[in-house]
Amino acid sequence: MQNPGDPTLAFYAKEANAYADWSGKDRNVENLETFTGLLPPGARVLELGCGGGHDSRLLMDRGFHVLPTDGSPEMAREAERRLGHPVRVMRFMELDEQTAFDGVWANASLLHAPRAELAAILQRIHSALRSDGIFFATFKEGNGEGQDSLGRHFNFPSHDWLLEQFDLQPWARLNMQRRTSNGYDGIDVSLITVWVRR
Template sequence: MKMNDQSDAQTLTFYDAEAATYAAKARPDDMPASFHRFAAALPSAAHVLDLGSGDGHYAAAFEAMGHNVTAMDGSAGLAAIASTRLAKPVRVARFDELEEIDAFDGVWAHASLLHAPLKSLPDLMARIHKSLRLNGIFHASFKTGQPEGRDKLGRYYNFPTQMDLQDAMTSSGNWSDITYDTGNGIGYDGKSTGWIILFARKTA
């Protein structure tokens, strides 16, 4: 790994270079079921962290529901697009630069933490736990089913097992309502892959 042991320069370079194309890709009309579950668990006028916000697609949807959204992404190119969409600054930062404490009612990390080195997940989950208010909710989604490595586009993926995620969550703090749903989907690279959808709630 370059730059920092919790980031990958090659992956960030890809998203900077492909930001406009990535943001313009077609999306389903309906939000995924995980979005609706997360949104239903939020209090009214919640403060949501979109961790790895990409082009701001989900952040804009949360704002349209009346929530206050802090958007953060490691790619300056994607953050610039999201800033335009949201009409406010998007923080350009790595996952390991999350230092807020008791700040958010929910952390939405959709298809973002899957780019963090596998060994860094316990630390990142602990940072997310600290950033949440009591009873705050956490969503993350990960590609799974193969060893960590790069896809054909050069992007790094950690490809955790459920056990990897369980170990990271256990070491990061107290959680309840933890679920690990599984499914399949087609990625930006056009390849079908398995997914694990993590949902949890912070407890004291």
């Protein structure tokens, strides 16, 4: 996310409870189930942008050691309350672990990162993963940075631009797919899902 005081952080500060409730309803966990199937037993997982903590809860219930994080202090507190587990308040560019995680889960979070920072963030994620580690992320497809109808910042990458950012790191395997999704604002969007292995 961007600097303190920006509209995206202000949105999540105001909507933390309602957003956590919404994100826990009628959830499609197909990608998360695939992710868990690619991890070794007892894997250490970093969640970037945990929101209400629902995905971290599922990962913990499967026996994984999870570090949930969120850039919004209010969302982090909401997730802590729901998880009964500490949540680190951390912006993407503050990630500095080295070969610490078997998996990184970034569902509907990196789509808020400024385009100018995304390549550096992906480099930090690459460094934080152990050899053969799995990374999953989603992005709202578009043609350049902008705000949604709720005032939140999105990087809105094209498929080709996003591929260029990932190609800056030596990932062992990369797979990108498109699907339609309906967001918190109720608007259907084209979502790019990204699977990579370090």
